[in-house]
Amino acid sequence: MLVRWIKKPISTYIGLSRNKHRLQLIRYLLSSSQNCRTIPRQKSLSQSTDKGQNTSINSLSLSHPSTSASILEQTSYVNSQNCSDLMNTSEEERQLVNRTVRYLLTSDRSKQVISKTRIIKNVLDSRGKQFLCVMNKAKSLLSKIFGYQLVELENNKYILVNEIENTLPHIHPIAIEVRQRVLLFIVLVHIFMHQQSCTEDSLWDFLTNLGISCSDNHCHAYFGHVKQLITQVFVAQKYLDKIVVEKNNSTEIEFKWGSRAEHEFSRRTALEFISRVYHGRPINSWPLQYNALTAHKLN
Numbered sequence: 001m002l003v004r005w006i007k008k009p010i011s012t013y014i015g016l017s018r019n020k021h022r023l024q025l026i027r028y029l030l031s032s033s034q035n036c037r038t039i040p041r042q043k044s045l046s047q048s049t050d051k052g053q054n055t056s057i058n059s060l061s062l063s064h065p066s067t068s069a070s071i072l073e074q075t076s077y078v079n080s081q082n083c084s085d086l087m088n089t090s091e092e093e094r095q096l097v098n099r100t101v102r103y104l105l106t107s108d109r110s111k112q113v114i115s116k117t118r119i120i121k122n123v124l125d126s127r128g129k130q131f132l133c134v135m136n137k138a139k140s141l142l143s144k145i146f147g148y149q150l151v152e153l154e155n156n157k158y159i160l161v162n163e164i165e166n167t168l169p170h171i172h173p174i175a176i177e178v179r180q181r182v183l184l185f186i187v188l189v190h191i192f193m194h195q196q197s198c199t200e201d202s203l204w205d206f207l208t209n210l211g212i213s214c215s216d217n218h219c220h221a222y223f224g225h226v227k228q229l230i231t232q233v234f235v236a237q238k239y240l241d242k243i244v245v246e247k248n249n250s251t252e253i254e255f256k257w258g259s260r261a262e263h264e265f266s267r268r269t270a271l272e273f274i275s276r277v278y279h280g281r282p283i284n285s286w287p288l289q290y291n292a293l294t295a296h297k298l299n
Helices: 002-006 010-015 020-031 042-046 050-054 066-076 091-108 116-122 128-146 175-193 200-209 226-236 259-264 267-277 287-298
Strands: 148-153 157-162 240-247 250-257
Touching (some): 091 116, 128 148, 175 200, 175 226
Antiparallel strands (some): 148 157, 240 250
16 A cells, blocks of 8 residues: 555645645555555665556545545645745656655654664665755655654654644544553653653652552553653653763663654643643743743743
8 A cells, every 4th residue: 555655746745735634635645554664665666557657546545534535636736836846856856755755754653763874774775865955855845745844853863743733623643642642741741840850750759649650560541551651652752851860879860851742742831731730820920930931932
């Protein structure tokens, strides 16, 4: 399924406006490749047949709702002005940009952090000299077509961040994502209220007081393996930064907001949540936290 999608020119999707159709389309396309974790090599993509070239994107699946099919019909329209980035490059480079976009979108399904090395090896076929040019064009297309911001982290690593708030009632995350999101929000709020960093012990104590066990082998009825989610999953996804601090001839682990949390969560939202917990207490009555969110907003 993924190969059939890859063969479709990326410019086909530019006609979609940045609205609910774009959101539905990306979910529809990625759901067709849910079992795929890597992008095929260039050789397999270039061996397109007449049948592959004439394959309509509507043939990806017949089991999806008719609303998705109607959205896909709109992809035949191409906005020539938005296609200028693709038209001003060679065919080979255009294919590399297309493959890079698809690789980034597929990797983002599991919130992976994508390294430059992986992109060069798995997508560019070791053509590292074209990396910067391809990534700049891919970044532009991800923003224009799919509403994703490509964020560069330290050590040549990248993540995708959604630029568009989901206000559509018919697009819902799956249950396990909702549960993990709730746990993550609780953890981020706790870190923020502790002047943007907290020790591992204070976090475990806080969650235990809420009735959320953090023991190694305990599986919470709602959240699952809490300690594993916090120390491994959220850290790997860059929602949390786990820092080892040397203090008094001993080591201590601290947690801070990670790069993805900085882009996807709001300090104001965290403080307003605490305000509601305290029955509408003004957010500026927490001066340290209020000054921190004000300073962050100015930056």
